[in-house]
Amino acid sequence: MSTNRHQALGLSDEEVLDMYRTMLLARKLDERMWLLNRAGKIPFVISGQGQEATQIGAAFALDREKDYVAPYYRDMGVVLAFGMTSRELMLSAFAKAEDPNSGGRQMPSHFGQKKNNIITGSSPVTTQVPHAVGFALAAKMEKKDFVSFVTLGEGSSNQGDFHEGLNFAGVHKLPVITLVENNKYAISVPYEKQIAAEKVSDRAIGYGMPGYTVDGTDPLEVYQVVKEARDRALAGEGPTLIEAISYRLTAHSSDDDDRVYRNREEVDEAKNKDGLYRFEAYLEECGVLTEDAKSNYIKEIDQIVNDATDYAENAPYAEPESALKYVYEE
Numbered sequence: 001m002s003t004n005r006h007q008a009l010g011l012s013d014e015e016v017l018d019m020y021r022t023m024l025l026a027r028k029l030d031e032r033m034w035l036l037n038r039a040g041k042i043p044f045v046i047s048g049q050g051q052e053a054t055q056i057g058a059a060f061a062l063d064r065e066k067d068y069v070a071p072y073y074r075d076m077g078v079v080l081a082f083g084m085t086s087r088e089l090m091l092s093a094f095a096k097a098e099d100p101n102s103g104g105r106q107m108p109s110h111f112g113q114k115k116n117n118i119i120t121g122s123s124p125v126t127t128q129v130p131h132a133v134g135f136a137l138a139a140k141m142e143k144k145d146f147v148s149f150v151t152l153g154e155g156s157s158n159q160g161d162f163h164e165g166l167n168f169a170g171v172h173k174l175p176v177i178t179l180v181e182n183n184k185y186a187i188s189v190p191y192e193k194q195i196a197a198e199k200v201s202d203r204a205i206g207y208g209m210p211g212y213t214v215d216g217t218d219p220l221e222v223y224q225v226v227k228e229a230r231d232r233a234l235a236g237e238g239p240t241l242i243e244a245i246s247y248r249l250t251a252h253s254s255d256d257d258d259r260v261y262r263n264r265e266e267v268d269e270a271k272n273k274d275g276l277y278r279f280e281a282y283l284e285e286c287g288v289l290t291e292d293a294k295s296n297y298i299k300e301i302d303q304i305v306n307d308a309t310d311y312a313e314n315a316p317y318a319e320p321e322s323a324l325k326y327v328y329e330e
Contacts, residue, residue: 029089050183050247054219058226067146071118072128072156082113129164129165132148136175147176155186181244183248188252207239207241219275222244249274
């Protein structure tokens with residue numbers, strides 16, 4: 001990363017430090033959840049480690065007061081940037097009654113929070129794409145100046161919902177940005193066994209929209225392409241498909257053993273290109289991030305993660321009598 005690129009993009013030193021802090025918080029929360037899972041305290045973790053640069057670069061390019069986001073299950077960085085708190089994410093991991101996503105009724109990482117414009121997701125992959133397109137249709141019909149933003153993995157881009165959503169968005173020129181977080185694996189299936197095209201973004205032309213492939217380990221590159229897509233959407237120029245190339249540093253989930261389908265050398269090589277530490281090095285090179293500031297961020301985030309863990313672990317579960325609440329009319 002060349003020096004002071006963020007200023008050329010209109011980002012202040014304070015804004016890029018906030019980006020870095022949010023990336024670091026997402027990573028530390030994620031790492032803590034894996035430890036809690038291995039200790040038998042939470043049942044399931046699906047990780048975003050290695051994808052924070054994509055998520056934070058994109059989220060900071062949006063208007064987080066106005067725009068709507070339909071995140072996929074790895075998007076801890078996105079939902080933190082949109083206002084979900086560390087406590088709330090831990091309450092979800094522990095399946096406690098105060099979990100804002102579902103009151104402890106849904107698996108973790110099924111995000112949804114009305115006050116922060118986070119559109120509720122569900123277990124079948126890619127269902128969030130038509131939902132986001134529907135929000136964009138509402139924006140156009142009601143002449144509102146917001147965009148909808150939807151994320152998914154490259155494996156999900158092979159589902160029918162992806163085709164139907166993007167086809168409809170293209171035909172009606174809707175203000176929706178679709179971001180494919182290409183982490184190279186759909187569970188155990190590598191990219192080259194999923195998709196014959198060289199790039200997921202090559203599909204954009206079939207939907208009548210621009211398509212871009214960017215380096216997902218570079219939050220500033222992601223920021224720039226998402227910001228330009230948002231400007232086009234608000235100008236009435238329709239949707240955009242963006243593919244961000246990153247790497248999934250963990251197994252698919254806490255129930256997966258990735259050693260059976262990828263070698264350690266590949267994972268270690270990807271760790272050397274980790275977007276979090278690349279961005280950290282860039283900020284240090286610019287003189288924006290000092291050693292003292294970095295040390296303070298780590299202390300502050302450790303405290304936040306410890307507080308979130310303690311709070312969620314000690315919070316009450318939902319009452320058994322309320323199991324059918326939100327399912328049937330009361």
